[in-house]
């Protein structure tokens with residue numbers, strides 16, 4: 001199977017994440033998108049605002065019923081800092097024989113060289129990168145110092161056309177704290193969950 005791992009804090013999951021995942025699934029012909037909420041993101045060590053349980057429940061609400069979207073609790077069960085290289089190694093040993101991809105926004109690509117063992121990540125999975133407002137054009141050439149020009153060429157072939165979506169979890173948390181509408185930024189079920197769980201009332 002061609003499996004696209006989509007790692008994130010998902011605090012909360014929003015339409016930017018879902019549109020990215022659906023466009024990558026369709027255009028890169030993925031059999032499955034595996035949503036991977038992290039325990040502690042290496043670049044956000046202060047921790048998430050929502051609890052692990054809340055972030056998992058929101059993911060289930062958002063992707064429930066989609067045939068090819070699956071949610072994993074591997075990083076949350078492992079706990080501690082969620083390094084992508086550890087996750088990809090674990091996935092490969094648990095489910096060998098698949099072709100792995102790693103989905104990300106252009107902001108993640110820009111910081112990729114600072115991730116743990118980035119060269120190893122590129123051997124375990126091919127990144128599929130989607131543009132994000134404020135992050136400039138998606139340039140797989142940024143990865144050339146970590147791989148080879150032939151490898152980068154294969155990434156160009158994986159490029160995904162997707163509209164730039166100006167939504168972030170930070171913006172949603174801020175809007176909730178300011179008592180502004182998030183009606184068309186997240187699925188309805190997530191909007192309702194945030195209200196009933198009284199989440200993000202302080203940004």
Ligand SMILES: Nc1ncnc2c1ncn2[C@@H]1O[C@H](COP(=O)(O)OP(=O)(O)OP(=O)(O)O)[C@@H](O)[C@H]1O
Nearest residue numbers: 007008009010016104105108132165167168169170
């Ligand atoms: N609107 C978007 N367009 C493209 N990529 C996105 C978008 N939102 C998130 N991503 C990508 O999804 C992945 C997970 O993102 P994350 O869960 O941290 O969301 P976020 O909106 O960036 O959160 P925060 O605002 O809290 O930093 C990252 O690779 C990020 O680049």
Ligand SMILES: O=C(O)c1ccc[n+]([C@@H]2O[C@H](COP(=O)([O-])O)[C@@H](O)[C@H]2O)c1
Nearest residue numbers: 007008009038041042082083084115116
């Ligand atoms: O492995 C790393 O060093 C690394 C560094 C930064 C981010 N990541 C992963 O990138 C994904 C998005 O992270 P974030 O901080 O944008 O929520 C999430 O799955 C993180 O675990 C991974």
